Amino acid sequence: MDSSLVGGGLNVTLTIRLLMHGKVSKGESVKKMREESGARINISEGNCPERIITLAGPTTSIFKAFSMIIEKLEEDISTSMTNSTATSKPPVTMRLVVPASQCGSLIGKGGCKIKEIRESAGAQVQVAGDMLPNSTERAITVAGTPQSIIECVKQICVVMLESPPKGVTIPYRPKPSGSPVIFAGGQLTKLHQLAMQQSPFPIAHGNQGFQAGMDASAQTGSHELTIPNDLIGCIIGRQGAKINEIRQMSGAQIKIANPVEGSTDRQVTITGSHASISLAEYLINARLSSEATGLAAN
Structure with missing residues (x-):
């Protein structure tokens, strides 16, 4: 973040970093976003399975660009639904990358702040427990309707502006797929694990663990994935340990x-x-x- 709050509002210059999985188009759509929003938009280079998208500029420009990205993700989901057997539409999911030193303020004492953001914005918010590899940043996953995500990110930005990062931030840089990756201090146990320990909704709540408090999420549906035989082992894990962990964390x-x-x-x-x-x-x-990337934990 580049400035402090001005007059209690959000009329400031700020920077948002987004972590996107898969191919990110750099063509006409990004050019259009830059022109229409007035925000500076930078997409990280390299042959990586992930890309960092950096949005910088006045808040009005940032949120215009952010809204356009969310709309694009919503379109992509709708397009993929036409070729899918899924009966229910999955929520739009977005990941922010923020300095770990600011996550305490976002979570709040006993999880009160993040609970307040969840309830007022109507989106699900999850702060990862582990820092991203070779960095002092953590991923925040936000899921919901486009409008609830935008509202949620605005509130996250207010908290981050009020509580600037402490010390030096080492930014996360995605690594090319297949290349060796060295992790500082062995901080990685599982790649981008969504840690539940800092959620006010602990795993003990069973199927309500991730989505408690969300009326819309009571609707059930199903989704099918096709996974190559030679990769199914890493999903199942030794004696089913991994698949059971995923079941427990997701409630699915x-x-x-x-x-x-x-x-x-x-x-x-x-x-x-x-x-x-x-x-x-x-x-x-x-x-x-x-x-x-040869990093799956056993």
Whole structure:
């Protein structure tokens, strides 16, 4: 963040860092976003499974650009739904990258601040417990409707402006897939694990763990994934430890179909609330990406 709060409002210059998975278009859509919003938009380079998108400028420009990115993600979900057997639409999910030194203020005493943000914005917010590899930053996952995500991020920005980062921040830089990665101080146990210990909704709440307090998330649906046979082991884990962990953290039911003769893939069916399905899918993808970079924990 570049400035302090002005007159109690959000009329300041600030920087938001987003962590996007998969291919990020750098063509006409980004050019249009820059022109229409007036924000500076930078997308990290490199052949990486992840990209960092940096938005900088006055708050009005930032949130215009942010809204356009959210709309694009919503469009992508709608497009993917046309080729999917899923009956319910998954929520838009966005990840912010913030200095770890600011996460305490965002969570608040006993989780009170993050609970307040969740309830007033109507979005789900999860602060990762582990820092991102080779950095002093943590990922904050926000899921919900486009409007609830925008409101949620505005409130996160207010907290971050009121509590500037302490000390030196080492920014997270995504690594190219397949290249060796060295982690400082062995801080990584699982790639981008969504830690639940700092959520006011502990795992003990069972299926309500991630989405408690969200009326809309009571709706259930199912989603199917196809995973190559040679990668299914990293999802299941030793004696089913990994799949059970994903079930417990997400609150979703996950069924892995038996191998089909002649097929190189296995069908995975995820059933539960929108939030549970979204989180289970995220955790499965995190396992797959960590396996792809040779980092999956046993």
